[in-house]
Amino acid sequence: MAETQAFVTLATTDAYSMGCLVVGKSLRRHGTSRKLVAMVSPNVSRTSRLALEHVFDEVVLVDVLDSRDETHLTWLQRPELGVTFTKLHCWTLTQYTKCVFLDADTLVLCNVDELFEYEELSAAPDPGWPDCFNSGVFVFRPSLKTHTQILEHAAQHGSFDGGDQGILNTFFSDWAVKDIRKHLPFVYNLTAAAIYTYLPAFQQYGHHAKIVHFLGGTKPWQLPYDPQAASESSLRDSSKNFQQFMNLWWVEYYSQRQLQFKKDDKNEDYQSVQQLVSPQTHQTPSQSQKSSTEAHHRVMMMPSLPLAVDSLPISSSSSQKSEQSESGSAREMKNILYDVLSGGETEETPVVSPPSEHTEPETTDDTASAAGEAAAAEAEMDDLEHRRMWEEGRADYMGKDAFDNIMRKLDQFLD
Numbered sequence: 001m002a003e004t005q006a007f008v009t010l011a012t013t014d015a016y017s018m019g020c021l022v023v024g025k026s027l028r029r030h031g032t033s034r035k036l037v038a039m040v041s042p043n044v045s046r047t048s049r050l051a052l053e054h055v056f057d058e059v060v061l062v063d064v065l066d067s068r069d070e071t072h073l074t075w076l077q078r079p080e081l082g083v084t085f086t087k088l089h090c091w092t093l094t095q096y097t098k099c100v101f102l103d104a105d106t107l108v109l110c111n112v113d114e115l116f117e118y119e120e121l122s123a124a125p126d127p128g129w130p131d132c133f134n135s136g137v138f139v140f141r142p143s144l145k146t147h148t149q150i151l152e153h154a155a156q157h158g159s160f161d162g163g164d165q166g167i168l169n170t171f172f173s174d175w176a177v178k179d180i181r182k183h184l185p186f187v188y189n190l191t192a193a194a195i196y197t198y199l200p201a202f203q204q205y206g207h208h209a210k211i212v213h214f215l216g217g218t219k220p221w222q223l224p225y226d227p228q229a230a231s232e233s234s235l236r237d238s239s240k241n242f243q244q245f246m247n248l249w250w251v252e253y254y255s256q257r258q259l260q261f262k263k264d265d266k267n268e269d270y271q272s273v274q275q276l277v278s279p280q281t282h283q284t285p286s287q288s289q290k291s292s293t294e295a296h297h298r299v300m301m302m303p304s305l306p307l308a309v310d311s312l313p314i315s316s317s318s319s320q321k322s323e324q325s326e327s328g329s330a331r332e333m334k335n336i337l338y339d340v341l342s343g344g345e346t347e348e349t350p351v352v353s354p355p356s357e358h359t360e361p362e363t364t365d366d367t368a369s370a371a372g373e374a375a376a377a378e379a380e381m382d383d384l385e386h387r388r389m390w391e392e393g394r395a396d397y398m399g400k401d402a403f404d405n406i407m408r409k410l411d412q413f414l415d
């Protein structure tokens, strides 16, 4: 059953391909059991496609559909969105029985495989008009019949916002009222707008966030990674929270996931693609810094990044680890990141050490108070619990794993 279900995303440009990479990597990081499919248009460069092929099970070529509905798109002030009609091609993926579409500007924060329990068409409310659903995250059933019907509907009625969201909302027009079970909880499509408009709710429920959606004109790949911005106390809370998610996006972009590279991948692009996907895999830190920067400027036209990200410590401790990972025996990327964040022990420490190893008293000093031991044991239980949550993809982004803390630890590690 699960083999016939897939997460699907879309890129019609190299820039949006960067977003797709993050979607795929974040799904894998949180251990999805479903297939991953990226739809790309023919103008997406070969290098970007190869990079996607290392993360996704399938990279499917689709024609660009363009609404050319300039009047409506001008209202929306997003002339580029006509191309989002291309998204409608996801209904042609009939090799799968059920799919979850994710915009390329989403970031998955935990395992969200339970989304497959929902039916077509399930989606979360749009923050701008909650009687409409947002089409950045939705559950659907591929069907050529539905595909044709949607295109016919589009030709006949157009799209009230010029993009796919307008057409999908008039096609699945009873979404708002018919069946509440098709309303995905908002945490599956948390938009930055929600942080700005209802900050108390974000503070109350934000730690339940499962998928963040960078909806709107500015995408993470257009903004530099900026650890400073997230910790500036002068920032209003809302932009600080938003910046934290933005930084998390960059961490995921640079993360060296335990890529399930196909073992027959020996072609000449292997090396460059690996650098693109996880820039430091086969290099010493100094080499990797140079070539990863070059690779990005050449291929992705990325904003230049400060040292902190270019040499994220995830893979800088040794190349041994990356070889390990390719042999399939390595720990999950999240564990490596966790190790770094919890004190920089990346190599020898077992994934979860049995408590006895931690509590081994250094001396048999009689003065060691029972209270002290109890406190240490409690702290250790806390650590183990924190680690377990992290491994289950339930990082405490609002607390212990807030980006300020993560950055502080990364900076300590780099010193």
Ligand SMILES: O=c1ccn([C@@H]2O[C@H](COP(=O)(O)OP(=O)(O)O[C@H]3O[C@H](CO)[C@@H](O)[C@H](O)[C@H]3O)[C@@H](O)[C@H]2O)c(=O)[nH]1
Pocket: 009, 010, 011, 012, 013, 016, 080, 081, 083, 084, 087, 102, 103, 104, 105, 134, 135, 136, 137, 161, 162, 163, 164, 165, 166, 214, 215, 216, 217
């Ligand atoms: O040049 C483009 C533009 C968009 N996309 C894809 O289409 C998606 C939607 O575009 P996006 O820029 O993410 O739009 P949003 O800012 O999210 O705006 C809203 O409006 C769009 C048009 O109706 C909907 O597609 C979105 O889901 C909805 O959130 C992207 O994520 C990509 O997957 C491209 O591949 N290339």
Ligand SMILES: [Mn+2]
Pocket: 103, 104, 105, 106, 136, 213, 214, 215, 216
């Ligand atoms: Mn989007």
